Each structure stands twice: as structure tokens, then as C-alpha cells.
Amino acid sequence: MFGAMASKPRTLYEKIWDQHVVERFDDGTCLIYIDRHLVHEVTSPQAFDALRLAGRTVRRPDLTLAVPDHNLPTTARLAPDGSRVPIADPQSAAQLAALERNAPAFGIDYIDAIAPEQGIVHVVGPEQGFSLPGATIVCGDSHTAAHGGIGALAFGIGTSEVEHVLATQTLQLRQSKTMEVRAEGELGPGVTPKDLILHIIGVIGTAGGTGHVIEYRGHVFEEMSVEGRLTVCNMSIEGGARAGLIAPDDKVFAYLAGRPYAPAGDDWDRAMEWWRSLSTDAGASFDRSVVIDAADVEPTVSWGTSPEDVVAVSGAVPSPDSFADPSKQDAARKSLDYMDLAPGTPIEDIAVENVFIGSCTNSRIEDLRAAAEILKGRKKAPNVRWAIAVPGSGLVKRQAEAEGLDRIFTEAGFEWREPGCSACLAMNPDKVPPGERCASTSNRNFVGRQGPGARTHLVSPAMAAAAAVTGRLADVRKFAPCQEVGG
Amino acid sequence: MKAVSTIRGRAIPLGLKNVDTDVIIPAHWLKTISREGLGKGAFETIRATPGNPFDVEDFAGAPILIAGDNFGCGSSREHAAWAMLDMGLTAVIAPSFSDIFAGNAFKNGILAVELPQEQVDRLLEVAKDEQIAVDLENQVVTTPFQDRFEFQIDPFRKRCLLEGLDEIGLTLGSESEITRHEQVREGAMPWLDKPSRRDAA
Numbered sequence: 238m239f240g241a242m243a244s245k246p247r248t249l250y251e252k253i254w255d256q257h258v259v260e261r262f263d264d265g266t267c268l269i270y271i272d273r274h275l276v277h278e279v280t281s282p283q284a285f286d287a288l289r290l291a292g293r294t295v296r297r298p299d300l301t302l303a304v305p306d307h308n309l310p311t312t313a314r315l316a317p318d319g320s321r322v323p324i325a326d327p328q329s330a331a332q333l334a335a336l337e338r339n340a341p342a343f344g345i346d347y348i349d350a351i352a353p354e355q356g357i358v359h360v361v362g363p364e365q366g367f368s369l370p371g372a373t374i375v376c377g378d379s380h381t382a383a384h385g386g387i388g389a390l391a392f393g394i395g396t397s398e399v400e401h402v403l404a405t406q407t408l409q410l411r412q413s414k415t416m417e418v419r420a421e422g423e424l425g426p427g428v429t430p431k432d433l434i435l436h437i438i439g440v441i442g443t444a445g446g447t448g449h450v451i452e453y454r455g456h457v458f459e460e461m462s463v464e465g466r467l468t469v470c471n472m473s474i475e476g477g478a479r480a481g482l483i484a485p486d487d488k489v490f491a492y493l494a495g496r497p498y499a500p501a502g503d504d505w506d507r508a509m510e511w512w513r514s515l516s517t518d519a520g521a522s523f524d525r526s527v528v529i530d531a532a533d534v535e536p537t538v539s540w541g542t543s544p545e546d547v548v549a550v551s552g553a554v555p556s557p558d559s560f561a562d563p564s565k566q567d568a569a570r571k572s573l574d575y576m577d578l579a580p581g582t583p584i585e586d587i588a589v590e591n592v593f594i595g596s597c598t599n600s601r602i603e604d605l606r607a608a609a610e611i612l613k614g615r616k617k618a619p620n621v622r623w624a625i626a627v628p629g630s631g632l633v634k635r636q637a638e639a640e641g642l643d644r645i646f647t648e649a650g651f652e653w654r655e656p657g658c659s660a661c662l663a664m665n666p667d668k669v670p671p672g673e674r675c676a677s678t679s680n681r682n683f684v685g686r687q688g689p690g691a692r693t694h695l696v697s698p699a700m701a702a703a704a705a706v707t708g709r710l711a712d713v714r715k716f717a718p719c720q721e722v723g724g
Numbered sequence: 725m726k727a728v729s730t731i732r733g734r735a736i737p738l739g740l741k742n743v744d745t746d747v748i749i750p751a752h753w754l755k756t757i758s759r760e761g762l763g764k765g766a767f768e769t770i771r772a773t774p775g776n777p778f779d780v781e782d783f784a785g786a787p788i789l790i791a792g793d794n795f796g797c798g799s800s801r802e803h804a805a806w807a808m809l810d811m812g813l814t815a816v817i818a819p820s821f822s823d824i825f826a827g828n829a830f831k832n833g834i835l836a837v838e839l840p841q842e843q844v845d846r847l848l849e850v851a852k853d854e855q856i857a858v859d860l861e862n863q864v865v866t867t868p869f870q871d872r873f874e875f876q877i878d879p880f881r882k883r884c885l886l887e888g889l890d891e892i893g894l895t896l897g898s899e900s901e902i903t904r905h906e907q908v909r910e911g912a913m914p915w916l917d918k919p920s921r922r923d924a925a
Contacts, residue, residue: 377802411878
């Protein structure tokens with residue numbers, strides 16, 4: 238089970254999979270051990286209730302970590318007198334209270350809404366060193382794929398599976414097919430990991446990775462920061478793949494060293510031995526391979542209501558007739574109708590009333606720095622009604638404030654918020670009004686995703702900042718950082 | 725899980741591609757701590773459009789939905805399956821499903837049946853006026869016109885569905901294997917156990 242069974246070359250995914258097989262069944266199903274389980278308030282209450290009903294306990298509370306994020310308002314959580322600000326929505330309050338009750342009742346570590354470590358579960362996991370290379374990580378949220386950025390096998394699960402992991406620390410799974418997305422060359426100026434993953438989803442399609450685990454390989458990913466890798470892997474699910482991962486390297490190890498839940502001392506040294514073996518063997522084969530030339534990737538924007546509906550910012554809204562597939566033509570017509578866009582409209586002519594910088598895709602410190610670099614010394618355009626910057630965790634927020642980024646955001650006309658999922662998914666007070674458009678650093682442009690009738694354009698943090706300044710979707714490459722005058 | 729065998733009845737010919745989980749159940753319905761009552765919010769945005777197939781009287785209470793490629797893409801919310809179940813849907817036929825939705829459907833006894841696009845197109849046509857049957861035991865979808873479309877299903881899932889097995893109960897049958905794995909893991913990879921929070925360096 239552990240160690241020397243490698244007779245044929247294996248991919249990184251296959252190595253992690255093999256190491257976690259508890260039992261193989263005749264029908265091809267495997268019982269897979271889960272190393273880390275992250276829990277949030279939305280997809281867990283029914284699982285805890287079902288455990289209670291069946292008289293079951295949590296098998297490994299020590300491998301489980303709970304943090305609220307989806308429902309939590311991003312406005313101030315403490316009143317000036319230090320008391321907790323109550324959650325206005327009674328349903329949200331009840332759901333948050335359920336997690337606050339369930340976690341200690343089942344012996345699970347719980348990061349409270351006002352703790353400095355609180356944040357979006359996929360920001361918190363790596364930041365706390367709870368997520369580790371080579372580990373199997375699950376959470377009742379499809380963007381769990383993000384943790385693949387540190388070399389983990391991480392994927393989203395439904396509530397029945399949350400219950401299954403709580404009760405057994407395992408899942409019944411079938412091994413996925415493997416897909417390699419190789420990006421070679423160099424990303425151009427102004428082109429970020431977000432642009433790259435949007436471009437990749439445009440190439441493979443929103444169902445392109447279904448049934449597969451993606452390994453992102455090649456020079457571009459080797460050069461990429463750990464936070465950039467988290468962004469890329471995060472959106473694997475938008476390409477249909479339940480998980481995406483990147484081989485861990487020294488950047489990952491340096492990122493994890495000293496984190497609160499990360500191993501230390503002898504444990505760290507032993508862990509490093511295993512982590513260093515975590516890469517795809519020479520000669521291992523993938524079921525599918527896609528090659529991206531980094532030079533082809535421009536700052537990328539979504540125009541429709543599926544994450545595969547993307548175009549370079551220098552381009553125009555496509556005509557439905559430009560698609561070969563008749564069902565795609567039909568979908569594009571519906572998308573354009575919902576988005577209120579005419580074919581042929583230059584992307585840079587599209588005005589936005591809202592800008593959202595945040596979400597598990599783009600709310601880490603590098604994201605906030607990239608946006609602040611564009612915003613520094615500038616102000617949001619008058620037609621931008623609402624602009625918010627929502628750090629991914631309390632620690633990201635604290636770091637950003639130490640660097641003075643909060644002032645750059647607020648001076649540019651942004652609201653500086655408390656950590657949470659915010660306007661990514663319209664289940665807390667941060668919503669985009671019907672019929673309005675939002676340049677958003679989040680991950681989904683689905684119909685109604687940011688609020689009923691809201692129109693989402695997915696972009697990178699720098700592009701969101703550029704959109705805020707111009708009041709339209711804008712090409713960040715035309716923005717030199719503002720020159721400081723007289724220091 | 726309730727045992728499932730044959731599902732026969734009217735089928736809602738939705739046909740759309742990429743029906744995402746935000747379309748199946750928008751996020752504002754996810755604040756519940758129960759599995760019940762989500763049918764009211766199911767396909768809310770589609771049902772708000774005049775002339776949508778859910779409004780057609782013949783399809784009231786229909787147990788089957790027919791959709792396009794990549795049904796259930798997006799979020800892992802099991803609320804999508806609960807909402808469909810609550811509105812009486814126990815089978816979905818589509819050319820493909822997202823992995824997570826297919827798993828959630830299975831856990832709730834909803835049959836997710838994959839058929840090639842041309843067979844789905846034929847069923848969309850038939851469903852306008854006639855009933856359709858999904859026979860799990862024989863892995864076949866039939867119509868009153870002698871159409872007979874065979875489908876594949878994971879044997880483990882088929883057995884669980886036919887016998888209404890409790891998956892957690894099944895897994896707990898492997899208790900000793902799980903414990904053995906944990907013991908080996910503890911020796912070989914002790915850092916994975918009992919991660920305790922320290923003050924950050």
C-alpha cells in the first residue's frame with residue numbers, strides 16, 4: 238500500500254491514488270482514505286443531522302476543520318462596543334449557528350467568524366498548512382480543486398459524501414482518467430494565472446475534463462507562484478474536471494513551512510521525502526493531452542453564461558453563427574440575450590456598473606496586490622456604482638492592511654470588506670442587481686450566479702481593477718502603474 | 725436509500741445543454757438546514773420564463789427529465805438533487821453529466837442515464853406526447869414506439885440502487901481494512917495524523 242509498488246511509470250494522480258487505496262472491490266470501485274476534510278456551513282448541516290439520526294460519530298475529527306464562509310456577511314462583524322453584530326437573515330443565522338454547534342459537538346476544530354484565521358475555506362486550508370502535498374482533501378464545495386495547487390488530490394463532494402467522510406474517513410470512488418494540460422513558453426505582460434485558466438477552459442470546454450483529473454504541467458506552471466497555481470487548480474471544475482493538480486516543488490514547500498497545521502521538526506523532514514517523490518514519472522502516459530502555447534494567451538474575459546464563453550480582451554463578442562455546433566449556437570443566442578450583448582461589440586466597449594475583487598479564485602495577497610497596483614493613484618469611474626474588495630481570509634486582510642493596500646482600494650472608491658465568499662454566489666447580502674453588469678474575479682458566470690438577472694464577466698484581479706477605473710472592460714496592458722509624483 | 729427499479733411516466737423535454745447547478749437550484753435556496761422543500765426553488769429561472777416545459781400541464785409530476793450535454797455542471801451542492809427529488813423527478817436522461825452531480829443523484833436514488841445525443845433527440849420528440857420508461861435492471865430506456873436504448877451504469881451504483889443499500893453501512897463493513905490502513909499510515913506518514921494548530925511562525 239505504501240511505497241514500493243511502482244513497476245510501471247505513474248502519473249502524479251496515480252501515485253496519490255495508489256497510496257490512499259484502503260480496499261479494491263471486484264467491480265472496480267475503491268475505498269479511498271481521506272487525509273483532510275474541510276467543512277463549511279452550507280453543505281454540512283444535513284450531514285451532521287444524518288449522523289445523529291443514525292447514532293454515528295465522526296471517525297477522525299482530528300483530520301477535519303470547519304470554517305464559515307458562504308453565508309457570512311462581509312460587513313463589520315464586531316460593533317464598536319466589541320459585541321457581535323447579529324446576522325440579519327434568519328436562515329443564514331440558523332445555518333451558521335448549526336455549524337458553530339455541530340463542530341464542537343463532534344469534536345471538530347472550528348474557526349470562528351471573528352477569528353483572524355477565518356476566511357474562505359479554500360484560502361484557509363493552504364494558508365493554515367492544513368492542506369498538504371500528496372494528501373487527499375475533500376470539502377462539500379466544488380472549488381476544493383484549488384488545493385491541487387500545492388500538489389494535493391483535492392475535490393468537491395456532495396452532502397451525502399460529506400456524511401460518508403465524517404462517518405468513515407473514506408469515500409467509495411472509481412479511479413478517474415488522466416488529462417495533461419501542458420503550457421509552455423512565457424505568459425505575456427499583464428497575463429495572469431486567471432487569464433490562463435479562462436483560456437484553457439475556452440479550449441477544452443466546460444465538459445472537457447469530465448471524468449478526468451487534470452495535471453497542469455510545463456514551464457508556465459513551474460514558473461508560477463503557489464497562489465497562481467491555487468487559482469488555476471481552483472477552476473478545474475469549470476473545465477469539468479473534479480480535480481486538478483500541479484506537482485509540488487520548493488516553492489510549495491517554502492510556502493507551507495511554519496504554517497500553523499503544517500508538520501514541523503522530524504515530521505517535516507519525513508514529509509519532505511515523500512513530497513519530493515510527488516511528480517509524474519518519465520514515460521507515464523495520460524489518457525488525454527492538451528498543449529497550450531502561453532504566447533497565445535491574452536488577458537481574457539468571459540462574454541456569456543458558461544465559463545467556456547471566453548474571448549481575449551482585444552476581441553469582440555462572438556456571433557452565435559460562428560460556432561459549428563448547432564446546440565452551441567442556440568446556447569450562445571440565449572447567453573447573449575441574457576447578457577444583453579450584440580455580436581461584434583468590442584469587449585472594451587462593454588460598460589460595467591459593478592466590480593467584485595474576491596472569491597476562492599482570486600482573493601489572496603498577490604491578487605490584492607495586482608489589483609492595487611492598477612488602482613494606486615486612480616479612482617473608479619463615475620458609472621461604477623459598486624466596487625468591493627473582499628480578502629480571502631482575515632490573515633490576507635491583515636497582510637494587505639500592513640502593506641497599505643486597503644487605503645489604495647478605499648481611495649479608489651472600493652469598499653474594503655471582511656473575508657467571505659461574498660458576491661461570488663449570491664447567498665449573502667453581497668449581490669449584483671438585476672440587469673447590471675459586474676467585472677468579477679470569481680469563477681462562475683452562470684445565469685443568476687451573482688444575483689437574479691445579474692450579468693457576470695469573469696476577469697483577473699488586475700483586469701477588474703482596470704474595469705473599475707475605466708468603467709468598461711479594459712485591457713490591463715494599457716495601464717502603466719501610476720507614476721508617483723514627488724514621492 | 726429507497727430501492728429503484730423501473731421508472732415510467734411523462735418526461736419533461738427540457739433539452740438544454742450545460743444546465744448548471746445554479747439553474748437547478750439558485751444559491752439563495754441553499755440557506756436551509758433541511759433536505760426537504762427545495763422543489764419550490766427548482767429550475768426557478770427557467771420556470772419564470774413563459775412557455776417553459778415545466779408549466780405544461782401534461783408534465784405536472786413527471787418523474788423523468790430529458791436534458792442536453794453536461795447536465796449538473798458547476799457546484800457540488802446536493803441541494804440540486806434534493807430539489808429535483810422534491811419536485812418528483814427520479815430520473816434524468818442526458819448525453820452527459822458532470823461527475824459531482826452524477827454522484828449526488830445516485831446517492832439520492834435519482835437515475836442519471838447517459839445516452840448518445842441522437843437517442844436523446846428521439847426521446848425529446850417522443851416525450852412531447854408519450855410516456856417513457858427507464859428500466860434499471862435491464863439498463864434500457866423504452867418508448868411506446870419500440871425504441872429501445874441501452875445504457876451503461878457503474879455496477880456498484882446499479883446494485884446500490886436496485887437494493888436500496890446504505891453506502892455508509894456498506895463502508896463500515898470494511899472497518900477493519902480502514903483501521904489497518906490508518907495504522908500503516910500512522911507509521912509511514914505520521915505527519916498526516918493529528919495535525920495540531922500551533923502559533924504561526
